[in-house]
Amino acid sequence: MALDDYHQNQDNDVRLVDFLDDKLQAFADFDSLDTLLDSVKAQQDLLKQQLDDARNDHNVAQQASDQHAASIKQKGAAFQRDQQDLDRRLQVVTQSETSDDALQKFDSSMARLRKLDMASGYAEMLQEVDTLRQECSEQLGKSDKAALTAYKKLSTLATGLQPLSEAAEGAAPHLVLHVLRTTYNARTQIEQSFAADFEKTLTKMGWPKQAISVPPGLQSEWNMHIEKLIDLQKSELVAADEANSSKTSKNEPAVLLPLEIMVRSLELRFNYHFSGDRPTNRLDKPEYFLNHVLDLISSYCAFFQAHLQPQLLANFRGSDLAMIPAYIDATSALITALIPMLQNKLRSILPQVSEQPQLFSNLMHEVMTFDATIQEEWNYTPLSPATVWRGLAYYVLEKESYFSKWLNVERDFAIARYEEIISDKGSRELDYDSVSADSTKPTKAAVRVNDLLETITERYRSLSSFSQKFRFFMDIQMDIFDRVYRLINGSLQTFLTNTTTVGRAVNGVTKAQQAELAGVKGMDRLCRVFGSAEYLEKAMRDWSDDVFFLEIWEELQYRAANKIDIKGDLNMVEIAAKTNAAINNTDENQELEGALFEQMAASYRGLRARSEKVICDTLIYDLRDVLRPYARINPWASLSAPGSGGESNLTAELDPPLTLLDTHLAFLSRALSKPALRRICRVVGHSLQITLWDSVLLRHSFSTAGASQFMSDFKGICSVFDRYLGAGTGQNVMQRLDDGLTLLDLPVRGEIPVEVDAEASGEATPEKKWGLFEVERRVFMDNEAARDVLEEMGLEVLTESDARAVLGKRIELSS
Numbered sequence: 001m002a003l004d005d006y007h008q009n010q011d012n013d014v015r016l017v018d019f020l021d022d023k024l025q026a027f028a029d030f031d032s033l034d035t036l037l038d039s040v041k042a043q044q045d046l047l048k049q050q051l052d053d054a055r056n057d058h059n060v061a062q063q064a065s066d067q068h069a070a071s072i073k074q075k076g077a078a079f080q081r082d083q084q085d086l087d088r089r090l091q092v093v094t095q096s097e098t099s100d101d102a103l104q105k106f107d108s109s110m111a112r113l114r115k116l117d118m119a120s121g122y123a124e125m126l127q128e129v130d131t132l133r134q135e136c137s138e139q140l141g142k143s144d145k146a147a148l149t150a151y152k153k154l155s156t157l158a159t160g161l162q163p164l165s166e167a168a169e170g171a172a173p174h175l176v177l178h179v180l181r182t183t184y185n186a187r188t189q190i191e192q193s194f195a196a197d198f199e200k201t202l203t204k205m206g207w208p209k210q211a212i213s214v215p216p217g218l219q220s221e222w223n224m225h226i227e228k229l230i231d232l233q234k235s236e237l238v239a240a241d242e243a244n245s246s247k248t249s250k251n252e253p254a255v256l257l258p259l260e261i262m263v264r265s266l267e268l269r270f271n272y273h274f275s276g277d278r279p280t281n282r283l284d285k286p287e288y289f290l291n292h293v294l295d296l297i298s299s300y301c302a303f304f305q306a307h308l309q310p311q312l313l314a315n316f317r318g319s320d321l322a323m324i325p326a327y328i329d330a331t332s333a334l335i336t337a338l339i340p341m342l343q344n345k346l347r348s349i350l351p352q353v354s355e356q357p358q359l360f361s362n363l364m365h366e367v368m369t370f371d372a373t374i375q376e377e378w379n380y381t382p383l384s385p386a387t388v389w390r391g392l393a394y395y396v397l398e399k400e401s402y403f404s405k406w407l408n409v410e411r412d413f414a415i416a417r418y419e420e421i422i423s424d425k426g427s428r429e430l431d432y433d434s435v436s437a438d439s440t441k442p443t444k445a446a447v448r449v450n451d452l453l454e455t456i457t458e459r460y461r462s463l464s465s466f467s468q469k470f471r472f473f474m475d476i477q478m479d480i481f482d483r484v485y486r487l488i489n490g491s492l493q494t495f496l497t498n499t500t501t502v503g504r505a506v507n508g509v510t511k512a513q514q515a516e517l518a519g520v521k522g523m524d525r526l527c528r529v530f531g532s533a534e535y536l537e538k539a540m541r542d543w544s545d546d547v548f549f550l551e552i553w554e555e556l557q558y559r560a561a562n563k564i565d566i567k568g569d570l571n572m573v574e575i576a577a578k579t580n581a582a583i584n585n586t587d588e589n590q591e592l593e594g595a596l597f598e599q600m601a602a603s604y605r606g607l608r609a610r611s612e613k614v615i616c617d618t619l620i621y622d623l624r625d626v627l628r629p630y631a632r633i634n635p636w637a638s639l640s641a642p643g644s645g646g647e648s649n650l651t652a653e654l655d656p657p658l659t660l661l662d663t664h665l666a667f668l669s670r671a672l673s674k675p676a677l678r679r680i681c682r683v684v685g686h687s688l689q690i691t692l693w694d695s696v697l698l699r700h701s702f703s704t705a706g707a708s709q710f711m712s713d714f715k716g717i718c719s720v721f722d723r724y725l726g727a728g729t730g731q732n733v734m735q736r737l738d739d740g741l742t743l744l745d746l747p748v749r750g751e752i753p754v755e756v757d758a759e760a761s762g763e764a765t766p767e768k769k770w771g772l773f774e775v776e777r778r779v780f781m782d783n784e785a786a787r788d789v790l791e792e793m794g795l796e797v798l799t800e801s802d803a804r805a806v807l808g809k810r811i812e813l814s815s
């Protein structure tokens with residue numbers, strides 16, 4: 001301990017020394033020593049005061065702790081006494097020797113008391129339910145309002161029991177069932193009574209005769225019955241609306257009781273006409289009963305708008321049900337009441353009709369036409385103005401599970417129609433009348449297949465289910481696109497195989513078959529592939545901008561990003577392979593580019609490009625073949641200047657190439673569009689330019705007359721291109737050869753234009769006539785001089801080496 005004091009004093013000394021060193025660093029600091037001592041003393045007094053306060057707080061806390069401990073001890077002792085007293089009393093009451101036995105007997109007694117209390121509660125509830133039931137029965141017919149009041153209490157009681165039973169893991173099932181059954185029976189009794197009274201009023205009115213109205217003497221009676229029936233049903237409508245609000249899929253709205261009663265007589269008439277062996281009951285004429293319902297709506301719409309609409313507004317305005325057209329709009333309420341009649345009819349005939357494809361297809365067509373009429377002409381949206389009615393088609397295909405069978409029927413029809421189109425030999429010809437004169441001509445088969453696909457689109461356009469629409473799209477529409485692609489691609493491959501030496505030998509192609517693939521006939525086959533591919537690719541581009549396919553594309557993007565499956569056998573990988581590969585590379589926050597037909601359109605686009613290349617290659621091959629005699633002749637250096645008779649004629653060996661080129665371009669100009677023809681001419685012209693440049697221009701020497709003759713031949717070739725694509729086309733597609741021949745055809749001596757005042761004379765300034773030797777001197781001087789003279793002559797395509805090679809072919813310079 002002494003050692004600790006020693007160390008503590010030593011630390012204090014060190015801190016004191018540090019403090020003094022800090023405050024007294026110079027002699028001038030000793031003048032403020034008194035101030036420093038006063039400051040230290042004040043701090044010491046403050047610390048003493050704080051120490052005293054801390055000691056007082058500690059004493060107070062210690063006293064409080066001692067008091068709390070004493071209180072706890074007292075409470076503990078009191079608890080022990082109470083526990084001993086309780087055990088002793090339990091033993092006396094239960095006549096037990098130990099407290100554990102006493103507790104067990106006491107719990108058993110309390111359990112029996114709880115059961116007794118529960119049984120008493122059940123008995124009270126049963127008594128209350130029976131009292132309300134009797135009140136409903138007794139008041140019915142005397143005071144319908146009192147009967148409704150009693151029923152509402154009973155209904156509220158039954159509605160409240162179910163969630164309580166579910167929360168208690170299905171407790172008291174017999175009680176709940178009894179209350180529900182009693183409530184249902186009471187409601188049935190009230191409804192029957194109200195319906196009987198209402199039917200009496202309807203009989204007085206003469207319902208359901210045409211041009212009916214409510215007589216003034218029956219107006220109050222009519223209003224009273226409508227109000228009672230709606231009042232009876234309103235709680236059920238509210239409960240159904242709340243249930244719909246909590247679901248993603250909406251159920252159809254209930255039929256209002258007044259309408260349900262009034263439709264019974266209409267249903268009797270409907271069944272009379274459209275059941276049994278009546279001539280109007282025909283499976284092949286479903287439009288008979290569908291149009292009958294449309295006539296009912298048209299006939300009674302004005303009556304319900306005049307006499308029911310005010311009652312609907314009075315009963316539902318201001319409530320949540322006011323937002324549901326089937327309850328607040330009389331016409332929508334009438335249509336809602338007639339729909340079950342049609343559903344029953346459809347349910348009765350579907351098993352028989354679905355076994356006959358032609359009848360089933362016709363039935364679905366008429367049903368979807370009916371749905372479209374109801375939606376478009378009557379603006380029928382029963383649940384909400386913003387919610388599209390799913391229609392009777394949804395009822396048949398989804399609820400009655402006939403979609404797969406209908407899809408197979410429509411697919412079989414579409415494939416049969418497709419096979420009929422492609423088996424027709426006349427459909428393989430180009431169709432010159434279906435498109436404008438300046439467009440590429442498709443085959444008649446492509447046009448008819450496109451019409452078939454448009455018909456298929458209309459067949460399923462009105463479906464409300466995305467999965468159903470997408471199945472239709474994939475299983476029928478895309479399948480036919482795929483079949484057409486394989487067909488025309490196979491045609492192209494067959495042409496390529498049978499036009500090669502090896503292919504002809506392997507496949508045993510006869511001379512007659514070779515003749516069908518040569519010349520314009522061969523071009524016709526290639527243009528069929530090209531025109532069909534371009535026509536259907538354009539159709540897919542147009543469809544991609546259609547609102548219907550845009551909606552499918554947007555929904556598909558959403559489902560792909562959110563990993564939502566589509567009903568059917570296809571997964572997203574297979575779907576992406578047939579529609580757009582980008583689907584598998586997106587997330588929820590990334591917007592996809594492209595379109596629904598991206599992959600298929602790309603396939604057709606590739607086929608169109610391949611067929612265009614084959615057209616070019618075939619024409620180039622044929623031209624090179626017939627140009628060989630022209631390339632072999634060598635009169636160019638020995639030709640003399642033509643006489644004064646005019647321009648020289650074309651070389652005789654050039655006639656076959658010109659005839660072939662003219663024949664093919666004449667056909668292609670009719671079969672292809674201007675842009676496609678221009679692309680082909682550009683490729684063919686470039687190849688022809690290379691052939692003439694290498695095989696004629698650079699292979700032979702030319703005299704002045706020979707150069708002029710070659711220039712004339714070249715202009716003859718250009719004139720063929722110009723005939724079908726406009727003046728200057730030939731020179732544009734063979735610009736290099738044109739510039740080379742311009743240089744080759746230079747006269748030996750040039751002419752210097754006479755200086756004239758162009759403005760004064762009003763004439764254009766004459767161009768300079770270049771001479772061969774002048775140009776040769778500057779071209780061979782150096783590269784800069786060569787570039788300058790070529791630019792001055794307007795020969796911008798030629799390089800310096802090209803110019804020197806061309807000039808070297810003039811015998812005047814080579815000698």
